Amino acid sequence: xxxxxxxxxxxxxxxxxxxxxxxxxxxxxxxxxxxxxxxxxxxxxxxxxxxxxxxxxxxxxxxxxxxxxxxxxxxxxxxxxxxxxxxxxxxxxxxxxxxxxxxxxxxxxxxxxxxxxxxxxxxxxxxxxxxxxxxx
Amino acid sequence: xxxxxxxxxxxxxxxxxxxxxxxxxxxxxxxxxxxxxxxxxxxxxxxxxxxxxxxxxxxxxxxxxxxxxxxxxxxxxxxxxxxxxxxxxxxxxxxxxxxxxxxxxxxxxxxxxxxxxxxxxxxxxxxxxxxxxxxx
DNA sequence: CTTTAACATACCTTGTTGGTAGGTTAATAA
DNA sequence: TTATTAACCTACCAACAAGGTATGTTAAAG
Numbered sequence: 001x002x003x004x005x006x007x008x009x010x011x012x013x014x015x016x017x018x019x020x021x022x023x024x025x026x027x028x029x030x031x032x033x034x035x036x037x038x039x040x041x042x043x044x045x046x047x048x049x050x051x052x053x054x055x056x057x058x059x060x061x062x063x064x065x066x067x068x069x070x071x072x073x074x075x076x077x078x079x080x081x082x083x084x085x086x087x088x089x090x091x092x093x094x095x096x097x098x099x100x101x102x103x104x105x106x107x108x109x110x111x112x113x114x115x116x117x118x119x120x121x122x123x124x125x126x127x128x129x130x131x132x133x134x135x136x
Numbered sequence: 137x138x139x140x141x142x143x144x145x146x147x148x149x150x151x152x153x154x155x156x157x158x159x160x161x162x163x164x165x166x167x168x169x170x171x172x173x174x175x176x177x178x179x180x181x182x183x184x185x186x187x188x189x190x191x192x193x194x195x196x197x198x199x200x201x202x203x204x205x206x207x208x209x210x211x212x213x214x215x216x217x218x219x220x221x222x223x224x225x226x227x228x229x230x231x232x233x234x235x236x237x238x239x240x241x242x243x244x245x246x247x248x249x250x251x252x253x254x255x256x257x258x259x260x261x262x263x264x265x266x267x268x269x270x271x272x
Numbered sequence: 273c274t275t276t277a278a279c280a281t282a283c284c285t286t287g288t289t290g291g292t293a294g295g296t297t298a299a300t301a302a
Numbered sequence: 303t304t305a306t307t308a309a310c311c312t313a314c315c316a317a318c319a320a321g322g323t324a325t326g327t328t329a330a331a332g
Contacts, residue, residue, distance in 0.1 A: 002224070002225060002226065002227070003225045003226055003248075004288085004289065004290085005289075005290065005291095006289085006290085008226065008244065011244055012243075012244065015243050015244070025308095027307080027308060027309090028308075028309080029307095029308075036238070038290085038291070038292085040291075040292060040293080041290070041291060041292090043308090043309070043310070043311095044290095044291085044310090044311095046309080046310085047309085047310065047311085050309090050310090057308090057309055057310085058298085058299070058308085058309075059297065059298040059299050059300095059307085059308060059309045059310080060297090060298055060299030060300055060301095060306085060307055060308060060309080061299065061300045061301065061306060061307040061308070062299075062300060062301090062307080062308090063298085063299065063300085063307075063308055063309065064308070064309080065309085076247070088138070089138055089139045090138065090139055090144065091138070102172070107148075107151050107267045107268060107270075108144065108147055108148065108151070108267060110270065110272050111212070111262060111267060111272050112139075114272065115258060115259075118254070118258060119255075122251060122254060123251075126247060131243045131244060131247065132243060134243075134246065136246050136247050136250065140319085140320065140321090141320075141321065141322095142320085142321090161277095163276080163277060163278090164277075164278080165276095165277075174321085174322065174323085176322075176323060176324085177321070177322060177323090179277090179278070179279070179280095180279095180280095180321095180322085182278080182279085183278085183279065183280085186278090186279090193277090193278055193279085194277085194278080194329085194330075195276085195277060195278050195279080195328070195329040195330050195331095196275085196276055196277060196278080196328090196329055196330030196331055196332095197275060197276045197277075197330065197331045197332065198276080198277090198330080198331060198332090199276075199277055199278065199329085199330070199331085200277070200278085201278085
């Protein structure tokens with residue numbers, strides 16, 4: 001019942017980029033120092049954000065990453081689903097999962113389904129901008 | 137972001153016991169067969185429920201487990217916290233955790249805190265009786 | 273005194289998490 | 303053109319948790 005460091009670190013990096021918006025490309029080295037995270041670990045998390053167009057990265061001197069949208073256009077749920085893979089509380093609710101044998105007789109499935117919905121709804125109502133401005 | 141089998145199996149065993157309420161002590165062998173779970177694995181989960189007075193177990197022939205209260209008096213949140221250990225989404229919210237260094241400057245902590253509260257509230261409003269009678 | 277079933281302990285396999293190491297590619301600046 | 307910087311890629315690894323199995327011991331009934 002935990003959110004792993006992948007999702008949490010991704011959020012913190014994106015928040016850091018949001019706070020340095022307008023300063024061009026930000027090297028991960030400086031983010032790692034400010035956030036006290038391992039540079040190498042950040043480097044393993046960023047490609048998925050880049051491939052999904054959440055950030056734009058450029059190589060070489062003067063390079064780094066920058067946000068590709070406004071902070072208010074980043075949904076926390078989207079970021080977590082990308083980095084965590086999924087927010088399903090039980091495996092039978094994961095996208096693409098084969099239906100459970102006991103689906104018909106399972107007394108707990110409706111609860112997990114409603115819970116899953118609630119979790120997604122919660123994180124889908126929060127944006128990076130909300131977090132930055134303590135709106136939560 | 138998953139509820140492990142420990143918590144889910146515990147719920148299913150308790151629901152099975154609830155369905156056989158009034159039939160005395162129910163051997164785990166029969167529960168394992170009905171629920172298609174490993175008997176040995178169930179046997180490793182039950183002692184924690186027994187020690188916390190959720191069930192009463194008696195040894196030997198004619199023994200087994202039975203509920204110690206009415207199904208409507210079992211809170212799902214209580215069962216999950218017992219078997220999962222904790223429902224905290226991030227380690228800094230676990231009970232007994234040392235306060236995080238970055239607590240003051242952490243932009244995401246308020247979100248995790250509110251989320252944690254929401255999760256507990258959700259499961260604390262559901263009882264075994266609700267699950268049995270599809271009230272959810 | 274045998275059977276049954278809870279309870280205890282030890283072990284094991286598999287997968288995930290949270291990294292590190294080392295190198296390659298691309299861009300800029302000197 | 304070459305050195306530097308920084309993204310990006312691949313492989314590896316240690317620690318831990320999940321999800322069991324195996325092998326008992328203890329307690330109660332018959």
